[in-house]
Amino acid sequence: MISSLNARAALVSLLIFGSFLLAWHIGVQGGKGSVAQMDPEYARLMGVAATQGKSAMPGPLEVGAQIWEHLKSPFYDRGPNDKGLGIQLAYSLGRVLLGYLLAVMVALPVGFLIGMSPLMSRALDPFIQVMKPISPLAWMPLALYTIKDSATSSIFVIFICSIWPMLTNTAFGVAHVRKEWLNVARTLEVNALRTAWRVILPAAAPTIVTGMRISIGIAWLVIVAAEMLVGGTGIGYFVWNEWNNLSISNIITAILVIGLVGMLLDHMLGFATKLVTYQE
Amino acid sequence: MSMFRNPFDSGLRLRGGCSCGAHASQEAHARAMKADAVEAGETGEEARYERVVQSAIMRAMFPADAQRRAFLSAVGWSTAAAAISSVLPIGAATEAFAQTGPIEKKALKVGFIPITCATPIIMADPMGFYKKHGLDVEVVKTAGWAVIRDKTLNKEYDAAHMLAPMPLAITMGIGSTPTPYAMGAIENVNGQAITLAMKHKDKRDPKSWKGFKFAVPFDFSMHNYLLRYYLAENGIDPDKDVQIRAVPPAEMVANMRADNIDAFLAPDPFNQRAVYDGVGFIHMLSKELWDGHPCCAFAASREFIASAPNTYAALMRAIIDAAAYAAKPDNRKEIAAAIAPANYLNQPQIVLEQVLTGVYADGLGQVKKDANRIQFDPFPWESFAVWILTQMKRWGQIKGDVDYAGIAKQVYLATDAARLMKEAGLTPPAATSKSFSVMGKVFDPAKPEAYIDSFAIKRS
Structure with a gap:
C-alpha cells in the first residue's frame, strides 16, 4: 500500500x-x-x-536549452565577470559555509549560556528580539562601511542573519531538558561541564539541529540577496548580471539551481536531525 | 577632442564658442571633430601627449581667446611654439607625461558599471591598452553606484568608473565620509537619453508630465541634474510635481516593463535596450539639452595617486589612448563587438552598435542618425565641476557657502597635465574653465551664485 x-x-x-x-x-x-x-x-x-x-x-524549451548549455560547461572562466555556473555556485557555497560555521561557533555556546542561566536569558532577550527580524540587505551598507571589504561583508551578513534561529533553538532546547535527568546528574554529583556535555547536549541535540537546519536555509536565502547587491562573484551576481541583460531564461536557470542546492543543504541537515533524534 | 588638437592653430579657440566650447563656430566644431578622430588614431601617442601638455600650457598662458589668437596670427604657430619652448620646457613636460617610470603596482582592480559610458575603461582591457602600458588590470563589474563608491573607499578598487559629480560629493563628504578624490579624466560626453514608456508616446510635451515617476541612476549624477533642469525649465517642479527615484541602470528597463516607472534619464545602452525590447522610446538625447555635457568619470583617491604616481600615470595613459581610439567613428563597431560579451556589458551587440555609431532606432519607427550621440573627450574642465556644484546647491544637496572654484580645482584639476607640469618645475594652469550653455542658457563659471539665483524653481 x-x-x-x-x-x-x-x-x-x-x-x-x-x-x-x-x-x-x-x-x-x-x-x-x-x-x-x-x-x-x-x-x-x-x-x-x-x-x-x-x-x-522564454518558453520551457528555450529554458531547457539554456540549462543544457550551462550543464555542458559549468566551469568555464572568461574573465573576472563571466564565469561558469559551477564556479559561481562554488563561490556562493564557500561564503555560505564560512558565515554559517562562524554562526554555529557563536550560537551554540551563547545558546547554552542563555539556556542554562535565567539571568542571561532575560538580559539578552531584548537584543535578540530586535536583531532577529533585520533583513540582510539592511545590514549590507553598514557592513561595507565598517568592515571595508565586500567579501567579508557578505560573510558577516550571512553570519548575522543565520545566527538567530540556532541561538534561540539552542537556548530553548537547553532550557527544556527534563528536570528529572538534571536531578539524576546532580545526585550522582556530576560536575557542571560534564552535565552540559553528557546530559544537556544529547538531550537538546534534536532542537539544536532543527535550529541549524532553519539557519542554513536562511543563509542560502541571504547569499543570493547579498551577492546581488555587492556583485563580483557568486550565484547572486549571476542572477544580477543576467537581469542586466534581461535574459529571463538564464534567470530561470539560476532560480532552479538555487532551489536544488537549497534543497540539498536542507536534506543534509535533515539527515543530521535523524542521527541525533532519540526515543524517550 | 580639443585635447588632442594642435593648440597653436590660430583658428582654434580653446574656450567658448560652439557647443563643446572649443571651437569658433559649430561648423568648425563639426570639422574638427572629424579631423580629430582621424588624427587621434593616426598620430603617434608621443605626439598626442605633447598636444595634451601644449594645450594645457597655452590655456594657462592665454586665458583670453582673442589675445591668444592675435598672438598666434601675428607670429605663426611654429614661431609661437619655439618661443614658448624657450621659456617653458614643453619637451620636458611632455617627456615626464609620456615617460614610463617604474610602475609601483602592476596588478590593479578597476571597478565599472556596465554602461557604455565606461567604454574607454572597459575596452582598454580586451583591446590591450592596459597591457601596452605595462599594467595588469582586472576590470570588475559592480552592481550600483553606492557599491562602487564604498568599494573604492574600501580600497578594494584602485580606481573606478564614477559619475562626474561623485568625486565632488565624496571629496565634500556628502553621502559618505569626506575623502579627497580626484578625477583624472572625463570618460564620455553626451551619451544619455530620456526614454519614455510606450504608453506615453503621445505625451511628448514635458508640461504634460505631472505625476510621472522618473528613474535616474543616482542622486549625484548628471542624469539627475539634467532631468531636474529640463523639468524645471518646462515649469515642472522636480520635487513636488513628479517623483524621481534612484534606480541602478541595469534595473530600469525591467522596471519600465513592469510599469513601475514612466520614464528615465539613463545611461546607454539602457535607452536603446528599452527600444530594442519594445518597452519604450527615446524622447530626446541628452545632447539636445547640453551638447558636450560630461557624464562619467575616471576617478581615484588622492592617496592612490600620491602613493603610486607612475601607476596612475600609466593608467591615465591607457585611458587617454582608449578614449582617443574610441573617438574615431570607424573604430566604433569593433569596440561594440569587444565590449558586448558577458564579461563586460553583457548586451546584444546590435544595441551597443546603435549607441556607439549613432545610427539608431528611436522606438517610434524611425531610424535616426547622430554621430555625436556619444563622444569620448577626457579633458576634465573645471567649469563642469562648477556647474555640477551649482546644481547640487540648487537642489539642496549642499547648503551654505560653497567654494565653487576651490573644490572644482581640487577635484577636477588633478589632471595629469597639471601634475606633470608641476613635476617639471612649471606652474600649472591657473584656470581650466570654459563657458557653455545648457538648454540655450549661457553658464558663466565665474558667477555661480548669480546663476543659481536666476532660476525660478530651486530649493535654496
Missing part, C-alpha cells in the same frame, strides 16, 4: 509538472507577424520582442 501510494504521488507530481510546462509553453506563444509593417532597416535594429511581438518570457 505504501509503495503504491508513493507511486501514485510521483505520478501526480509528474502530471502537475507536465501540465505546468504545457501551460507555460502555450502562455508564451504571443502574436506574430507585425514585421511586415516595419521598415527593414528599422527592424534590423530591433529585438524580436519588438519586431515579432514575441513574448519576453
Whole structure:
C-alpha cells in the first residue's frame, strides 16, 4: 500500500509538472507577424520582442536549452565577470559555509549560556528580539562601511542573519531538558561541564539541529540577496548580471539551481536531525 | 577632442564658442571633430601627449581667446611654439607625461558599471591598452553606484568608473565620509537619453508630465541634474510635481516593463535596450539639452595617486589612448563587438552598435542618425565641476557657502597635465574653465551664485 501510494504521488507530481510546462509553453506563444509593417532597416535594429511581438518570457524549451548549455560547461572562466555556473555556485557555497560555521561557533555556546542561566536569558532577550527580524540587505551598507571589504561583508551578513534561529533553538532546547535527568546528574554529583556535555547536549541535540537546519536555509536565502547587491562573484551576481541583460531564461536557470542546492543543504541537515533524534 | 588638437592653430579657440566650447563656430566644431578622430588614431601617442601638455600650457598662458589668437596670427604657430619652448620646457613636460617610470603596482582592480559610458575603461582591457602600458588590470563589474563608491573607499578598487559629480560629493563628504578624490579624466560626453514608456508616446510635451515617476541612476549624477533642469525649465517642479527615484541602470528597463516607472534619464545602452525590447522610446538625447555635457568619470583617491604616481600615470595613459581610439567613428563597431560579451556589458551587440555609431532606432519607427550621440573627450574642465556644484546647491544637496572654484580645482584639476607640469618645475594652469550653455542658457563659471539665483524653481 505504501509503495503504491508513493507511486501514485510521483505520478501526480509528474502530471502537475507536465501540465505546468504545457501551460507555460502555450502562455508564451504571443502574436506574430507585425514585421511586415516595419521598415527593414528599422527592424534590423530591433529585438524580436519588438519586431515579432514575441513574448519576453522564454518558453520551457528555450529554458531547457539554456540549462543544457550551462550543464555542458559549468566551469568555464572568461574573465573576472563571466564565469561558469559551477564556479559561481562554488563561490556562493564557500561564503555560505564560512558565515554559517562562524554562526554555529557563536550560537551554540551563547545558546547554552542563555539556556542554562535565567539571568542571561532575560538580559539578552531584548537584543535578540530586535536583531532577529533585520533583513540582510539592511545590514549590507553598514557592513561595507565598517568592515571595508565586500567579501567579508557578505560573510558577516550571512553570519548575522543565520545566527538567530540556532541561538534561540539552542537556548530553548537547553532550557527544556527534563528536570528529572538534571536531578539524576546532580545526585550522582556530576560536575557542571560534564552535565552540559553528557546530559544537556544529547538531550537538546534534536532542537539544536532543527535550529541549524532553519539557519542554513536562511543563509542560502541571504547569499543570493547579498551577492546581488555587492556583485563580483557568486550565484547572486549571476542572477544580477543576467537581469542586466534581461535574459529571463538564464534567470530561470539560476532560480532552479538555487532551489536544488537549497534543497540539498536542507536534506543534509535533515539527515543530521535523524542521527541525533532519540526515543524517550 | 580639443585635447588632442594642435593648440597653436590660430583658428582654434580653446574656450567658448560652439557647443563643446572649443571651437569658433559649430561648423568648425563639426570639422574638427572629424579631423580629430582621424588624427587621434593616426598620430603617434608621443605626439598626442605633447598636444595634451601644449594645450594645457597655452590655456594657462592665454586665458583670453582673442589675445591668444592675435598672438598666434601675428607670429605663426611654429614661431609661437619655439618661443614658448624657450621659456617653458614643453619637451620636458611632455617627456615626464609620456615617460614610463617604474610602475609601483602592476596588478590593479578597476571597478565599472556596465554602461557604455565606461567604454574607454572597459575596452582598454580586451583591446590591450592596459597591457601596452605595462599594467595588469582586472576590470570588475559592480552592481550600483553606492557599491562602487564604498568599494573604492574600501580600497578594494584602485580606481573606478564614477559619475562626474561623485568625486565632488565624496571629496565634500556628502553621502559618505569626506575623502579627497580626484578625477583624472572625463570618460564620455553626451551619451544619455530620456526614454519614455510606450504608453506615453503621445505625451511628448514635458508640461504634460505631472505625476510621472522618473528613474535616474543616482542622486549625484548628471542624469539627475539634467532631468531636474529640463523639468524645471518646462515649469515642472522636480520635487513636488513628479517623483524621481534612484534606480541602478541595469534595473530600469525591467522596471519600465513592469510599469513601475514612466520614464528615465539613463545611461546607454539602457535607452536603446528599452527600444530594442519594445518597452519604450527615446524622447530626446541628452545632447539636445547640453551638447558636450560630461557624464562619467575616471576617478581615484588622492592617496592612490600620491602613493603610486607612475601607476596612475600609466593608467591615465591607457585611458587617454582608449578614449582617443574610441573617438574615431570607424573604430566604433569593433569596440561594440569587444565590449558586448558577458564579461563586460553583457548586451546584444546590435544595441551597443546603435549607441556607439549613432545610427539608431528611436522606438517610434524611425531610424535616426547622430554621430555625436556619444563622444569620448577626457579633458576634465573645471567649469563642469562648477556647474555640477551649482546644481547640487540648487537642489539642496549642499547648503551654505560653497567654494565653487576651490573644490572644482581640487577635484577636477588633478589632471595629469597639471601634475606633470608641476613635476617639471612649471606652474600649472591657473584656470581650466570654459563657458557653455545648457538648454540655450549661457553658464558663466565665474558667477555661480548669480546663476543659481536666476532660476525660478530651486530649493535654496
